[in-house]
Amino acid sequence: MSGVDPQRLLNKVSPFEEGPLGCRPWLGALSKGRAIIHDPEVGQPVQASRALWEHLWGPIPRGLFVMHLCDHGYCLAPGGSHLVLGSQTTNLLHASLAARTAIGRGVGGGRGGMSRLPLTEEEREAEAIAIREKHLRKIERMPVQHALF
Structure with a gap:
């Protein structure tokens, strides 16, 4: 189990959903786009997810x-539509299908040219x-405390 204080962890998850996928962005530190x-x-940083x-x-x-099914390493939205457990093989397959690997990008930038190029x-x-x-x-303007989960 993680030694991270749960309240400290939850305080760094945005109470607002972002974008069409309903991501809940991490408001704390990032490393290579990951929370x-x-x-x-x-005694060192761990993945917030x-x-x-x-x-x-x-x-x-x-x-x-x-695994982040939404493909946003900074998202900490709980639930099966964003965070799920998977094996390394499953994660690599998902990355390939989401065009986050050289193999998955293919000709023209991946996803059949139907979306923007991978970041x-x-x-x-x-x-x-x-x-x-x-x-x-948004949080600075909030007048009252709120529950995240």
Whole structure:
């Protein structure tokens, strides 16, 4: 189990849904477009999605990973439409289908030319920061406390 304080973790998840997928952006630190939070038990940052999963549903079985079905590493929306457990094979297949790998991009940038090209790490980081800042401004205007989950 994660040594991350649950209240500290939940306070860094936006109470507002973002975009057509209803993502809940992480308002804390990011590393390569992924949400991270310091775990005092291990003495270093851990993936916030793993800490959230463990807080809500318990330990993650050995060999499984928390996958972001929405393809946004900064999203911490709970539930089966965003965060699910999967094997490394499942995660790689999902990445390929979502055009997040060189194999998945194919000719023309992936997804059959029906959507924008996959983001570079820098673009993903910039997008995550812009969304996080937008939500921080909304939170600053909120008059009352709210429950996240």
